[in-house]
Each structure stands twice: as C-alpha cells, then as structure tokens.
Amino acid sequence: MDPIPALRFDNTYARELEGFSVPWKPALAPEPALLFLNRPLALELGLDPAALDGAAGAALFAGNAVPEGAEPVAQAYAGHQFGGFSPQLGDGRALLLGEVLDVQGRRRDIAFKGSGRTPFSRGGDGRAAVGPMLREVLIGEAMHALGIPTTRALAVAATGEPVLREAGMLPGAVLTRVAASHIRVGTFQFFAARGDEARVRMLADYTLARHDPGLVGTPDRHAGLLRAVARRQARLIAQWMNVGFIHGVMNTDNMTLSGETIDYGPCAFVEAYDPGAVFSSIDSGGRYALSNQPLIARWNLARLAETLLPLLGDAAEAAIAQATEVIDAFPGWYAAELLAGRRAKLGLLRPDPTDEALAADFLALLHAGNVDFTSAWRRLGEAAAGDDAPLRALFPEPQAPGVWLARWRTRCAEEDEAGATGAAGAGAATAGPQGAARAARMNAVNPRVIPRNHRVEDALEAASDDGRLEPFERLLDAVRRPYDDAPGLAPYAEPAPAAVTAGYRTYCGT
Numbered sequence: 368m369d370p371i372p373a374l375r376f377d378n379t380y381a382r383e384l385e386g387f388s389v390p391w392k393p394a395l396a397p398e399p400a401l402l403f404l405n406r407p408l409a410l411e412l413g414l415d416p417a418a419l420d421g422a423a424g425a426a427l428f429a430g431n432a433v434p435e436g437a438e439p440v441a442q443a444y445a446g447h448q449f450g451g452f453s454p455q456l457g458d459g460r461a462l463l464l465g466e467v468l469d470v471q472g473r474r475r476d477i478a479f480k481g482s483g484r485t486p487f488s489r490g491g492d493g494r495a496a497v498g499p500m501l502r503e504v505l506i507g508e509a510m511h512a513l514g515i516p517t518t519r520a521l522a523v524a525a526t527g528e529p530v531l532r533e534a535g536m537l538p539g540a541v542l543t544r545v546a547a548s549h550i551r552v553g554t555f556q557f558f559a560a561r562g563d564e565a566r567v568r569m570l571a572d573y574t575l576a577r578h579d580p581g582l583v584g585t586p587d588r589h590a591g592l593l594r595a596v597a598r599r600q601a602r603l604i605a606q607w608m609n610v611g612f613i614h615g616v617m618n619t620d621n622m623t624l625s626g627e628t629i630d631y632g633p634c635a636f637v638e639a640y641d642p643g644a645v646f647s648s649i650d651s652g653g654r655y656a657l658s659n660q661p662l663i664a665r666w667n668l669a670r671l672a673e674t675l676l677p678l679l680g681d682a683a684e685a686a687i688a689q690a691t692e693v694i695d696a697f698p699g700w701y702a703a704e705l706l707a708g709r710r711a712k713l714g715l716l717r718p719d720p721t722d723e724a725l726a727a728d729f730l731a732l733l734h735a736g737n738v739d740f741t742s743a744w745r746r747l748g749e750a751a752a753g754d755d756a757p758l759r760a761l762f763p764e765p766q767a768p769g770v771w772l773a774r775w776r777t778r779c780a781e782e783d784e785a786g787a788t789g790a791a792g793a794g795a796a797t798a799g800p801q802g803a804a805r806a807a808r809m810n811a812v813n814p815r816v817i818p819r820n821h822r823v824e825d826a827l828e829a830a831s832d833d834g835r836l837e838p839f840e841r842l843l844d845a846v847r848r849p850y851d852d853a854p855g856l857a858p859y860a861e862p863a864p865a866a867v868t869a870g871y872r873t874y875c876g877t
Contacts, residue, residue, distance in 0.1 A: 374412065376436030377474070378465040380548075384573060386566060387554075388440035393430030393462055394483025394493070396541070398527025401425040402497065402836060403504055405521050408545060411469050412477075412521070419522075428524035428543050430462075430482045437464040437477075441485035445560055446553035446620030447670060449654055454560045456553060456620050457487025460495060463549060474577065476549050477521070480542040494530040496537040497523070498827040499632065499874075501839055503542055505826070506631040509818045509846035515606045516599075517628040518546040533874075537831060547627055550574050552671045553620030559674035568678055574624050589678040590689045592624075597668050597697050599626025604664045605704035608657070609712060610814065611637035611740040615647035615873060617655050617663045619670050633873035636817045638862045640733035640740040646820070648872045661705075665697045711812045712744055713775065714751050714805040717782055725778060728771055736762045739862040741817050748809035751779070751802050779805065814849035816856055818842070820871050821863035 381388060401424045406416040419427065426432040433439060441458040448456075462479045469475050480503075481495025500523045510517040526539040550570070558566040575582050575592050582591040603626050607614065614621070615633035623629050633647035642658035650656075655663060672690035679686035709726035710718070733743050738761045746758040755772060759765035783801045826839040845859035862868070 374414065374434055374436065374477075375468045376434075376438075376465045377468060378436075378438045379474075379573070379577075380442075380463065380466065380476075381438045381440050384566075384569060387570070388442045388458075388463065389486050391439055391441045391462055391485050393433070393439060393479055393541070395431055396429035396524070396526035396528060396539075398525075399425040399429030399431055400525040400527065401428060401522065402525050402540065402830070403501065403520070403523040403839075404428075405504075405508075405519065408519055408521050411471070412467060412475065412545070413470050424522065425524055428522040429526055429541050430479055433464070439464050439479075441487055442549060442554070443487070443557050444551050444553035444620050445557040446551070446618050447556075447667070448618045448620070449650070449652075452556075452560075455487070455557070456489075457557075458485055459488040459491050460485070460493040474547075476544075476546045478544045478546065478549060480544055481526075481539070482541050492530060494526075494528070494539050495542060496530050496532060496831065497525060497540040498537065498831040500540040500542040501827055501830055502823060503544070503631045505818050505823055505839070505843060505846060506634055507628075508843060509849065510612070510628055512847045512849050513606075513610055513814060513817075515610070515612075515628060516547075516603055516626050518544050518623075521545050538834075546623070546629065547625035548574075548577055548623065549629075550577075550624045551620050551629075552622045552624070552667055552674075553618070555671060555674040556619060564677045567674055571675065571678055578625055587689075589675055590693070593668070593672055593675055593690065593693045594696075596624050596626070596671065597693050598700055599624075600664050600668060601697060601700035602626070602704045603628065604661050605701055605708055607660060608705060609708040610817065611640070611657070613637060613644060613646060613655070613657050614660065615645075615650065615655055617660065617667065619667045622664070622667045622671075624671075635820050635871070635873050637740050638820065638868045639737045639865065640730060640743070642730075642734065646871055646873045648874050661698070661701050664701070665694060668697060669694050708812075712747075712809065714748070714779065714809040715782060716808075717785070719778065719782075721778065725771075725775060729768075729775075732762075732768055732771055736764070736767055737865075738762055741814060742860070742862060744813040745810070745815050745860075748806045748813055751809055752806035753802055810852075811850060815852065816845050816849045816859045818846050819859065819861070819863060820873075821867050822859060 404419055409416045439462045442463055443457045445454050446456050460481055462482050464477045466474050466476055484493035504520040507517050507519045511519055521543040524541050528539045529536040530539045555567060555570060571589050571592055575588055579592060579595045582588045613635050621630045635646040637644045637657055644657045645653045672694055676686045679689045706723055710722050743761055749757050822842050826842045829835040829838045845856050
C-alpha cells in the first residue's frame with residue numbers, strides 16, 4: 368500500500384460545497400481481486416502501477432482500503448430521465464473518493480462505481496457486475512484513443528460477491544473512474560428544484576473556478592458558464608456523431624459540465640449506417656437515437672439554463688433572453704463542429720460551400736445501401752490513394768457510389784490545384800503524392816478499429832461467465848489503436864454479421 372499516500376488529495380468538492388453530498392464509506396468486498404489496472408492512467412496520477420498488482424491493488428480498488436487523504440462522499444443530483452424529472456437521484460451505487468492533482472497539476476476526480484448502497488440508492492443494491500464495468504473500460508479507452516473527451520477507468524476489481532440481475536446471478540465488481548469532475552446538469556437541477564438559489568450560485572461559481580477560471584470575476588460569468596458548457600457539448604456531440612457513437616441514455620444526470628462523456632451503459636457504435644439507430648433496451652421510443660443526440664443535447668442545455676436564470680440578472684425577461692441566446696446558438700456551434708469533422712473525414716483542408724451537401728450525400732448512400740459506417744469512411748481513404756474497389760465492394764451495387772465519387776474527386780482536385788497554383792481548376796484528382804497525403808490525413812481521423820458490438824459482448828461474456836480475461840485484453844489492445852493498420856487487428860475491424868447487428872441490444876447494467 369506504499370503508493371496510496373502519494374496521491375495528492377485536495378478535496379474541494381467536499382470541503383467547499385456543504386450540503387452537496389453525504390459522507391459515506393464503500394462496502395467491504397469479501398474476496399477482492401484486481402481484474403484490470405490502467406497503467407498509463409495510473410502513471411498520470413503519480414501512482415506506481417507495479418505496486419498496485421496483487422493484494423494491495425485489489426484491496427484499494429474494491430473499496431476495502433480507503434487511501435489516505437480521501438474523503439468518500441455520495442453526491443446529490445437530480446435529473447430528467449427519458450424526459451421525466453426525478454428531483455432526487457444521486458450516487459446510488461457510487462462514491463467520490465476525492466480529487467487528486469495529477470503529475471501535470473490537473474485536478475481529477477477519483478470515484479467508485481458499484482461500491483455498495485448509499486443514502487441515494489432508492490431500493491437498489493448499490494452493486495455492479497463485472498460485465499458492465501469492463502464495458503466502461505473498453506468504451507472509455509476507445510473514446511480516449513479516438514481523441515473524444517471522456518471519463519476513464521483506472522481499475523476494475525472483482526468483489527467475490529454475486530449480484531442479482533435479470534440475467535441471474537452475476538459476479539460483482541467495482542469500477543474506479545477518473546474524471547475532470549462529476550458535476551452534471553442534474554447537480555444544478557437538484558438545488559434549483561428546491562428553490563435553493565444560494566447553492567445554485569455556489570455550484571456555478573465552483574464550476575467556473577474548476578472548469579472556466581478565465582470567467583471568474585467577470586460581470587456576466589454565469590452566462591459565460593452556460594456558453595462555455597454549450598460550446599463544449601457542441602464539440603463533444605459532433606465528435607460522437609463523426610464516429611457513429613450512440614450514448615443510449617442522455618439523461619440530464621449524464622451530461623457533464625466539463626464536456627466529458629460519462630456513463631457507458633447502454634451505449635454502442637453504429638455499424639450499418641442508420642440515423643435512427645437505437646440499441647438501448649430501455650429506449651423503446653428512440654428518444655436517444657443516433658440522429659437525435661444533438662437535439663437532446665440542446666434540450667439538456669435548456670434545462671441547465673433554467674437553473675441558472677436567477678443568476679443571470681434581476682430582470683426575468685433579460686435573464687431569459689441571455690439564456691435563449693445561448694440555446695439558440697447551440698445548433699450553429701454544433702453544425703460548425705460537425706462539418707469541420709466531416710471535412711477532415713473527407714480529406715479536405717479548406718472550406719467550400721458544397722462540403723455540407725457532399726458529406727450528407729455520402730451518408731445518404733451509406734444508409735440506402737445498409738453500408739457499414741466505419742468501414743466506408745476508412746475505405747474512402749483508399750479511394751483517395753487511387754483504389755475505389757474496397758469502398759465499392761461494401762455496397763450491394765458496386766456502381767452506387769460512382770457519381771458521388773466523381774463529385775468528391777472534383778472537389779479534391781479543385782482544392783489541390785488551388786493550393787498549388789492559387790487558382791481553382793476542375794480536373795480529376797489523381798493518386799499521386801497529393802492523393803497519398805490526403806489518404807494519410809483521412810486515415811488519421813477515420814478509425815479502422817472501434818469497439819465492435821459483437822466483439823464487446825464476446826469479451827464481456829468470457830470474463831463474466833468463464834472468468835477468462837484474454838478476449839477482453841485483446842480487444843482492449845485493439846481499441847486503443849483505432850488508426851493502426853497492423854494485420855493482427857484485422858478481425859477487430861470487421862463488422863458483425865447483419866443478423867447479429869439487427870437484433871443487438873445493450874443494457875444499462877443496473
């Protein structure tokens with residue numbers, strides 16, 4: 368246990384925000400065993416990974432040994448869940464151990480998930496199962512490798528105690544999660560719903576100091592906070608959309624003010640492209656479908672804006688106008704972020720008025736042909752290098768993308784000629800040095816490997832049912848290298864059979 372005191376805890380949330388949480392202790396695990404340790408992340412936090420192997424790490428990450436300086440608390444928050452407001456949710460199976468300053472001086476939350484009942488459990492058992500906690504590892508590390516802001520798993524420890532779920536008795540586990548913070552839209556809603564303006568103001572000022580220190584002390588700092596959160600969410604959701612990620616449960620208690628993705632429950636990556644894709648077993652109405660995610664993000668931000676209205680000025684009309692200005696600006700911010708990402712995916716460097724339609728028409732082709740989203744973008748890079756055949760082979764009718772490819776090549780050629788001569792031309796793109804350079808740029812933003820849903824399920828089933836971690840470890844290695852062309856990663860780049868994808872469902876794990 369030597370490395371544990373080396374964590375530099377500085378627990379501002381527990382210290383400065385009285386009444387925002389309840390001090391609590393994790394439940395003891397009868398037979399803790401370390402299943403996963405994120406060694407690169409441990410090093411970022413100033414920990415010695417080697418010292419955490421074996422019994423010491425198992426005891427720590429199962430909750431049996433609270434590290435020196437930690438002040439475990441269960442955080443209070445409310446939330447709109449599938450549109451219905453719950454005034455009290457809170458950490459029903461989670462604990463914020465505290466905050467640490469990592470080796471770069473960044474403040475990071477360290478929290479448990481699955482560590483037992485708390486005052487916010489509402490009848491739940493407070494536990495978690497091995498499968499869903501390892502899913503958090505896989506998806507979080509994949510998102511991190513893709514450059515998408517995300518909470519990350521530091522460790523998963525088996526507890527040696529089974530948990531009862533719909534599937535029967537499952538092996539229990541505790542996840543240790545690292546985040547920029549766990550401040551949610553629902554955290555603000557908890558106090559706003561109680562008419563506690565003073566605590567909403569405390570929380571807003573705390574959030575500013577933590578995430579937007581440049582706004583502290585400015586006259587319109589609370590409007591600035593709303594604007595900053597909206598811009599972060601615009602970028603985040605655009606990044607989700609550009610890799611085909613479906614969160615699955617975008618409740619307001621799952622939207623962070625830091626702009627990190629949080630809570631990898633019923634999430635999935637789309638395979639055959641469908642804007643209406645839904646994989647969550649609990650989203651029967653498609654509220655959180657792929658194409659709805661930017662709309663829901665705006666809706667959630669409007670709920671945040673409502674909590675901040677008393678802070679935006681004494682005059683109600685003026686406060687509403689300030690908030691409305693931000694909410695109405697969100698679609699434009701999102702659209703700009705989305706288009707910038709799509710332009711990069713198309714291999715284009717300079718804006719052109721036709722780019723939005725070019726990207727949208729490519730997606731329409733994928734949808735009409737039931738084509739795999741990730742594979743199509745990756746193989747478009749091969750087309751940039753001069754080989755259309757791999758992309759065409761994805762379509763039921765190989766000639767289907769022909770007209771679109773001609774448009775795209777013309778657009779590429781015009782950009783190349785403008786860059787070379789300062790004057791646009793209308794020739795056809797070639798597979799020379801410019802084509803190779805474009806392909807390289809595209810392959811740096813269009814992943815080859817994502818957490819394919821069938822691979823995730825196979826890995827989790829092996830770990831949960833048979834105690835075999837090898838499939839999980841191999842998949843983890845693959846998703847941490849999303850742009851790698853290594854031959855050994857080829858199986859992880861292949862989509863699932865259509866029959867598997869058609870019936871695929873994800874579950875929240877509670």
